[in-house]
Amino acid sequence: MAVFHDQMVIEDFQYDEASESYFYPCPCGDNFLIYDKDQFMCGETVPAPSTNKELVKC
Template identity: 75%
Template structure:
C-alpha cells in the first residue's frame, strides 16, 4: 500500500474572512478546511470527508 502526502503552506490556502476559515483544494479532489481555532497544538480535528481524525501539533 502506497501512501502519498505533501506539506502545504498556509499561504497556498484561500481564506474566507466571514467564517475565518482557510480552504485548500487537494489534488486528490478533497477539500481541506481549517479554522483559526484549529491551529492549537494537540487539538483533534475531525476529517471532513472520512471517519478518520487528524491531530494538529
C-alpha cells in the same frame, strides 16, 4: 500500499471571509480546512469531567 502526501504552508491556502477559515483544494475534489481554534469554541461551554469515579471489577 503506497502513501502519497504533500507538505503545504499557510501561504498556499486561500482565506474564506464567510467562514473565517483557510482552505486548500484537495486532489480528491474536497477541501482541507484550517480554522481559528479560539473562535471554534467561542460561546460554548464544556463540562468538567466528573470526579465521581466508580471502580469496576472485571
